[in-house]
Amino acid sequence: MKLRAMAKINLGLDVVKKREDGYHEVRMIMQTIHMYDQIELHKSDIVGIHIKTNLPYLPTGENNLVYRAAKLLMDEYHITKGLDINLVKFIPVAAGLGGGSSDAAAVLVGVNRMFGLGLSQKQLEDKGAKIGADVPYCILRGTALAEGIGEVLTPLCLMPPCYILVAKPGINVSTRYVYKNLDLEKVKNHPDIDGMITAISKGSLTGVTSRMSNVLENVTAGEYPIIHEIETKMIELGALSAMMSGSGPSVFGIFEDEKKAQRAYRKLKHTSLVRQIFLTKPFGRRGK
Numbered sequence: 574m575k576l577r578a579m580a581k582i583n584l585g586l587d588v589v590k591k592r593e594d595g596y597h598e599v600r601m602i603m604q605t606i607h608m609y610d611q612i613e614l615h616k617s618d619i620v621g622i623h624i625k626t627n628l629p630y631l632p633t634g635e636n637n638l639v640y641r642a643a644k645l646l647m648d649e650y651h652i653t654k655g656l657d658i659n660l661v662k663f664i665p666v667a668a669g670l671g672g673g674s675s676d677a678a679a680v681l682v683g684v685n686r687m688f689g690l691g692l693s694q695k696q697l698e699d700k701g702a703k704i705g706a707d708v709p710y711c712i713l714r715g716t717a718l719a720e721g722i723g724e725v726l727t728p729l730c731l732m733p734p735c736y737i738l739v740a741k742p743g744i745n746v747s748t749r750y751v752y753k754n755l756d757l758e759k760v761k762n763h764p765d766i767d768g769m770i771t772a773i774s775k776g777s778l779t780g781v782t783s784r785m786s787n788v789l790e791n792v793t794a795g796e797y798p799i800i801h802e803i804e805t806k807m808i809e810l811g812a813l814s815a816m817m818s819g820s821g822p823s824v825f826g827i828f829e830d831e832k833k834a835q836r837a838y839r840k841l842k843h844t845s846l847v848r849q850i851f852l853t854k855p856f857g858r859r860g861k
């Protein structure tokens with residue numbers, strides 16, 4: 574069985590409060606983008622979950638989120654057959670693009686289908702929350718409001734058509750570190766998430782881009798000024814707006830004009846600012 578695990582960006586990211594358990598309550602506008610990892614699942618007679626991946630530095634045991642996703646369902650439903658997972662990564666790792674979460678989401682959907690478990694999408698989303706805060710959204714996909722720690726989802730209509738330039742600089746950032754170093758008292762300007770929801774419902778691209786804001790950017794860009802440098806370059810090259818995705822360090826720029834987006838892609842590709850760069854588009858919800 575072949576699956577596609579789609580990447581996401583956060584068009585808006587607000588942190589509302591810190592919980593007792595260290596997790597943060599968020600209000601985020603999530604958007605799936607047309608960039609994906611390929612996953613193949615095969616039943617096997619050799620007991621256990623066996624992972625192969627094209628990235629030698631990724632864990633292939635229980636520290637890989639695809640392992641955890643498969644094990645969660647296989648243990649609960651007493652599946653004794655073996656499972657081979659071939660994971661081909663294209664989504665940059667630890668980049669703020671939700672690659673690991675989306676791989677886990679795809680495996681939950683795939684194992685459910687492959688072994689005929691009959692779980693609904695909502696049931697899969699609930700199980701996904703045990704693996705990571707962004708996993709339920711990665712099952713839903715499309716444009717959505719994510720609240721709680723990311724798992725309370727409200728589907729929205731698809732964001733207006735546009736071109737999305739995603740650039741990852743050659744630095745790595747841990748999500749845990751970024752949340753830990755966020756000082757909420759210092760955040761003076763919270764994103765206008767409700768205004769962005771209205772703009773999406775009206776189909777106004779500039780209404781969306783004028784409200785793009787991410788409170789985690791203060792933490793990551795405070796340490797890595799390269800994030801602001803990439804944003805400035807994207808704006809110079811015609812992006813309506815540019816912002817860091819999730820906990821970073823990837824930056825995305827939203828373009829209305831395809832030619833400008835392609836030119837920006839070509840210009841940025843050969844600078845020392847970026848390690849990986851992709852020109853992509855918004856992607857809709859599962860089953861839509």
Ligand SMILES: C[C@@](CO)(OP(=O)(O)O)[C@H](O)COP(=O)(O)OP(=O)(O)OC[C@H]1O[C@@H](n2ccc(N)nc2=O)[C@H](O)[C@@H]1O
Pocket residue numbers: 583595596597598599601668669670671672674704705706707708721722723748749752753818819820821
């Ligand atoms: C920042 C965001 C924005 O979409 O994405 P990424 O940058 O990771 O892609 C998410 O909130 C990341 O969600 P996800 O990556 O699933 O988080 P998890 O694996 O559940 O948690 C990793 C760590 O981040 C912190 N964490 C995560 C989510 C949250 N709402 N509050 C937190 O404080 C916790 O310290 C946790 O130990």
Ligand SMILES: Nc1ncnc2c1ncn2[C@@H]1O[C@H](COP(=O)(O)OP(=O)(O)O)[C@@H](O)[C@H]1O
Pocket residue numbers: 631632636637638639660665666667668669670671672673674676677748819820821
């Ligand atoms: N299938 C996977 N793909 C990518 N990273 C994974 C995977 N499973 C576990 N990880 C670990 O999770 C960490 C965060 O990965 P990723 O989901 O790509 O980042 P982000 O949460 O910033 O979008 C990585 O450092 C990696 O070691």
